[in-house]
Structure formats: structure tokens, C-alpha cells
Amino acid sequence: MNEKPNGHARRRAAKRAEILTAATEIFFEEGYGRASMDAVLVRTGGSKRTLYKYFHSKDELFAAIVSNVSDRVLAALRPPLEDGDIRETLTTMGERYLGVLLSPEGLALYRNMVAEAPYFPELAETFFSNGPGRASCHLAAFLRDRKARAGLQIEDPQRAAEQFLGMVRGDVHLSAVLEVRRPAKTAVRKAVATAVDIFLVGTAPDVRKG
Structure with a gap:
């Protein structure tokens, strides 16, 4: 005990x-x-x-900050992927993913990592592996399973997951990072819905019909 x-x-x-x-x-x-x-x-x-x-040192403190915030903020990028409807699953994943990226902590962490990555390459690698990399790998596992069971038209599930999350981020995330504008919730939902539509057209036409 x-x-x-x-x-x-x-x-x-x-x-x-x-x-x-x-x-x-x-x-x-x-x-x-x-x-x-x-x-x-x-x-x-x-x-x-x-x-x-x-x-x-200041470097050690910064490393602890990145590790601490990554654990708390980026943990939300791992939603449960049950055997539900693929459109609903992708929508949930996309909205949660974009929501994390657009949160105050998510934006601050992203800006700091972009600025400091050249000086902290090992820290940047850890951040990527534990955050965005973990999200795409988790989604890739789901797509790999659906490809085998439902015949999704996906040659490379890992690349497909990365491309889907890239579509979700789009200009919505970039505009927030640059402080051009803070997207409304409706804009976030629309961005995710569009990404899901495009993804399913190219990979899962049978699911769209059903």
C-alpha cells in the first residue's frame, strides 16, 4: 500500500x-x-x-512549463473513439482538437513553442510527440480499424489522420495565432463540418450514403 x-x-x-x-x-x-x-x-x-x-535554470523551468501545460491541455486531444458513426466521431475529434488549439493556454503554448523550437529542439520534439503527434496517431488507429471493417478508401491511415487534422486547423487556427481575429463557436463548428465533409467524400463514400 x-x-x-x-x-x-x-x-x-x-x-x-x-x-x-x-x-x-x-x-x-x-x-x-x-x-x-x-x-x-x-x-x-x-x-x-x-x-x-x-x-x-531558466531553461529547466521553461521545460517544466511546457511539460506541465502539454499534459493538461493536450490530453483533451485523445477522445474515446467508440464504434459509433464515423461522421460523429470525426466531428467530436475535430471540435475538441480545434477547441484545445484555440484555448488561451493552447495558443500561448503554440506561440512559445514556435518561437523557442530552434533553441530547444529536444523540447519541441517532446511537445510534438505528446501533443499533435499523439492526436494523429490515435485518429490513425481508428481509421485503420474502420478501413479493415468498413472498407474505407484509405491507403495510409497515418497520413490521412494528419491531413484531416490539418484541414481542421486551417486558417481558423492561424488567424487566432496571429491575433487577426478570434473565431466564434459557429466558425469552429463550420470549419470542422467542412473538413469532415471533404474527408468523407474522398475516403468513405459508403458511410456518407448510409
Whole structure:
């Protein structure tokens, strides 16, 4: 039986979470380049010794932020893919996927990763594998199963999954990233519905008829 963490461990976990929360706000507000450990210290209080005991450098703190936010935000990209109607499944997947990308945290994480990927290639690879890559692999598994059972016209399920999610993102996501405009919920639903229509025309004509 696992023992409950003692008071010291709980306090350490709470302090680490406090630092991560404050640092996430600062890094997303200022960007990696302008964010600083001193700014985190001002917001959380305490001593430099305490801060550096949890995170030895700005790079390490940023890596922890990306890992933490990725786990919370990108976990939503893995909806259950039951044996339901393929149109309904793709619509659910698309709307949840785009919803995550357009959330404040999703947009901030994406902007930061694009800006910092050249300097943190290993971190960028981890982000991609645990986020977008995980989403496309999960959808590919569903398409592979449906291809075998329902005769979907798909030569490469992995590529098909990536292309579908790419259609879902489209200009809706790019316009939000660039802060050109924030799409309304109706625009999100329409973008996903259009992507599903196009995808099914090319891969599953029999499902559309049924």
C-alpha cells in the first residue's frame, strides 16, 4: 500500500506548483526571451536559493512549463473513439482538437513553442510527440480499424489522420495565432463540418450514403 506523502513532501509539491503557475503566466505574457527568474521570484516571493532548489535554470523551468501545460491541455486531444458513426466521431475529434488549439493556454503554448523550437529542439520534439503527434496517431488507429471493417478508401491511415487534422486547423487556427481575429463557436463548428465533409467524400463514400 502506498503511503500518503508527509507534510514536507506536500509543502514541496505545493511550492513547486506555485512556482510553475506563476512562471507559466510570466512566460506566456512576456515570451521566453523577456521572462526572467527574477520576475518569477517577485511574483512568488521567497529567496533565490529556494527558487533554484526547485529549478536550476531558466531553461529547466521553461521545460517544466511546457511539460506541465502539454499534459493538461493536450490530453483533451485523445477522445474515446467508440464504434459509433464515423461522421460523429470525426466531428467530436475535430471540435475538441480545434477547441484545445484555440484555448488561451493552447495558443500561448503554440506561440512559445514556435518561437523557442530552434533553441530547444529536444523540447519541441517532446511537445510534438505528446501533443499533435499523439492526436494523429490515435485518429490513425481508428481509421485503420474502420478501413479493415468498413472498407474505407484509405491507403495510409497515418497520413490521412494528419491531413484531416490539418484541414481542421486551417486558417481558423492561424488567424487566432496571429491575433487577426478570434473565431466564434459557429466558425469552429463550420470549419470542422467542412473538413469532415471533404474527408468523407474522398475516403468513405459508403458511410456518407448510409
